[in-house]
Amino acid sequence: MEKELRLMKGNEAVAEAAIRAGVDGYFGYPITPQTEIIEYLMEANPSQTTGMVVLQAESEIAAINMVYGGAACGKKVMTSSSSPGISLKQEGITYIAGAELPCLIVNVVRGGPGLGTIQPAQSDYFQSVKGGGHGDYHLIVLAPASVQEMADFVDLGFELAFKYRNPVLMLSDGAIGQMMEKVYLSPQKERSKVFPDWATTGKPATRERNIITSLDLDPNGQELFNRKLVAKYDKIREKEVRYEEFQCEDAEYLLVAYGTSARVCQKSVQLAREQGIRVGLLRPITLFPFPTKRINELADRVKGILSVEMSAGQMVEDVLLAANGKVPVWHFGRMGGIVTTPEEVIENLKSKIIGG
Amino acid sequence: MAEATGIKEIIKPENLVYKKTKLMTDNTLSYCPGCGHGTAHRILAEVIDEEGLQSQTIGVSPVGCSVLMYNYLDVDMQEAAHGRAPAVATAIKRLLPDKFVFTYQGDGDLAAIGTSETIHACNRGENILIIFINNGIYGMTGGQMAPTTLEGMKTSTSPYGRDVKTMGNPLKMTDIVATLPGTYYVTRQSVHTPANVRKTKKAIRKAVQYQKLDKGTCFVEIVSNCPSGWKMTPVQSNKWMEENMFPFYPLGDMKTPEE
Amino acid sequence: MAKIRGSIIVNVDKCKGCEVCMVSCPTGTISMAKEVNGKGYNYAFPANPELCIGCANCAMVCPDGVITVYKTKI
Structure with a gap:
């Protein structure tokens, strides 16, 4: 099917692309300069078309933990925020990384530190690529430079997230989020009806129970898990560099x-x-x-x-x-x-x- | 003659009246002797088993003593960050509305760090079951003050007794959620006597039924003991609970559906 | 008149000796053993098995689910 040409803000493009990518759930909390994402989704009301859940949470903390819950069910779920809100999400993000859950997090960066400014900045680089939360982990970080890429990286983000069972961060900024450009939008995808075998969907008699956790009290077990993550990140370094x-x-x-x-x-x-x-x-x-x-x-x-x-x-x-x-x-x-x-x-x- | 009936004649499969449910795994519970967590786990597992919901259940365990709950119940489970279980459960239920979704949380998890998530999930009327274990103390970290610690109660961070002027008052979280329009059934129970265990099990069964009917949040508080944290024997702790916890946290239904 | 007779089996290895079952037993069937199990707990056992009526109160309050209960009419 042919792509549809539209003139949109970067933030709107993310929202529209999410619906079209067959995303199952979006959980967010308003913050400038990315609020158009949740506004667009609420207006589009995809629960009536694709069945996508869109929920305004009570906080960024709740939103990222909703992402945890949904991702652990094997669903395509995402959240978005801007710098101060992303800081609030860090706890949830490290749990998601620790539980090896796929999801998409969009950061439309504004200047900081603290409440900073609502104008665009790129000052969350360290937070994005060096960890952000506690513990040894990495996000896959995609940096769009256009409205088109803000749309395209929704699909790419989920593809990588599920391929590696790893959270993906789209690191945009207030300029690209707010700017209007032409964008070619992909046709509507069906929401997936298959669940990954590790997902918590209710234990049938045919398999062992699935447990989603980031806890291992045995230091040898934890180190083994850390090594597994290191190997995964090495593989990502080898296979997924894009420039x-x-x-x-x-x-x-x-x-x-x-x-x-x-x-x-x-x-x-x-x-x-x-x-x-x-x-x-x-x-x-x-x-x-x-x-x-x-x-x-x-x-x-x-x-x-x-x-x-x-x-x-x-x-x-x-x-x-x-x-x-x-x-x-x-x-x-x-x-x-x-x-x-x-x-x-x-x-x-x-x-x-x-x-x- | 009755007396002549040997034990061997009684212990037969057809005479079985009670056996640990197969929904409890064979893993040894990590809880201290006499801790109510084990009983609460078991009756929840029994209800899930008896209602035939194993394949439909997704549970969320908290941070606290029951963090390892997923080792004990043979159902799919997620381990949430401290206090965030109601948010996690919100998404599970929204995305898989036909499943039975519960959270199991202690007083620190639910009533301190997770206050916001608890209140907002209840206020939205998320169609989930929240089981709240209130023993007035932080067990896992070794007996610190909880939001629900009674006035004057000694803990390692209120060593001279909780002074409400400087440490705040014990929080009646269940009373608060009962006022929210999103909650459908709110009750406070205990599991320290056979009669109370039966009542609590009945309450959980009701909550399961209400969730099937999409009625909104069901909230079951279980006032429980912490023999280690309270520095008592299990039997003493149950008595202390009756004498001290129940007057402040009286048992009974706080919000029942108008049927 | 038929008489109710019960019997319990305690999974001794998993009992933590908390005594909650003992105080819940209406007939005084259960006592705590003088010996300890592998974990060092004085485990529960049916010291007076002939008194057991199979009410399952002990199993109901056992936090570790170590008690299995049987009951019959004779």
Whole structure:
């Protein structure tokens, strides 16, 4: 079937894509700048069409625990929030990771710390890729850079979540969530009627009872489980790295940026080349797993790397690890909800790397 | 002559009147001797068995002494984060409305850290059964003050007795949820005597029936003991419970459907 | 007149010796053993089996579900 072309906000695209992906349940709590997601779902009222459950919970904490309950039944369930709300969800997220449950969590990032601002930022990178909650775990982190990707990554997110029995985080930001763009929407999928064999759906006589837990009081058992997770994350690192390169073939200097910053940097590449500076852009699409290997390869060919993100410098640490000392790596980024301009990026490339 | 009837003649399959339900696994319960948790587990398992609901049941265990409940009941179960069981159960029931869904929670889980989840699930009238074990103390962490600890009661974090001026008053969570329009059947029972066990089992059976009829939240509080936390023998603890807990937490139905 | 006779079997290995069954028994059938089981508990046993009426009160309150009850009319 043909895809349908619509003009939508990123947040609306997530909601519409969720209905079309045959998601079984959405559990959320309003917070700017992502409230359109739950508003759109309530308005669309998919309980009457696909049977999708949409529930406004009493808190982000309750919402993520509803996701736990639904995911443990083998259902496609999701939640969304923005930075302060995602902090509240961290307890539930680590339990979900510990119980190896598939789900989709959308973070439309705003500036922090604390209540911060409602304007877009990329300051939740550490929280997203380094853990967020307690214990050794990773989320699979997808970073959309367009409204189209906010829609597409719903399906991709669930595919990866179920493939690896692992929570997936879509790390967007207030700019992409709020911006309107054209988007091609996939046709409606049926909600799945099959349950994974590990799901709690009521124990028939034909199988042992299913237990969903993240508890193991036996240290040897717990370590064995930790090793199992490590092996899973290694497999994800090996198989699921996604990135996009823009004019890297002849680049002397490399920009690394994701999401909104990558959009800005694409323009920076164009402006720099007009000035005779051969700049390329690597846009990580997955932040975990990170395109470490590719950046390391490019570090053999470029003179320096500038990591551009709307934060005080978080992803730059992973870029540094990837470059592994081969070339200088610097960070540039605006904070407080301010979107970096393409010119600022070039100025910083010149002052920090080319002229430095 | 009756006296001549040997035990061997009595112990025959056709004379069996009570045997542990097969819905309780053979795992040894982790609870202290005399703890009411085991009895509460067993009668819940008996009702699930007698109603033929094993294949329809999804339970949610809490954080607290009964965190390992899933080792003891032979049904599908999820272990929730501390206090979050009503939210977890909400989603299970919404997504699988034909299943029998229950939570089993202690006083710290349900009435302290999970107050919000408890009240809102009850207020939405989620069609689930919440079983609330209230023994006025935190057992698993070794006897600290609970929201339901009685005034003057000594625990390791109220070593001179609960002073309500600085530590707050014991919380009657069941009274609160009974006021919410979403709850259908709210009752407070105990499991320390045969008669009370029978009443509690009856209450759980009613709750199961109401859930089948989509009536809303059923809430069964079981006032129970904590011999270890209270530093008493099991028999003493049951007596202490009657003398001290029951006056403050009186047994009986608090909200019954108008039939 | 028919007389009710009962009998109990205690799973001695799993009994935790809490005595709740003993105080619930209306006929004084149950006592606690002087010996201990593998866990070190003085387990419950039918010290006066002839008094048992098979009412199942003991099994009803046993937190560990270790008591099986039989009853017959003679």
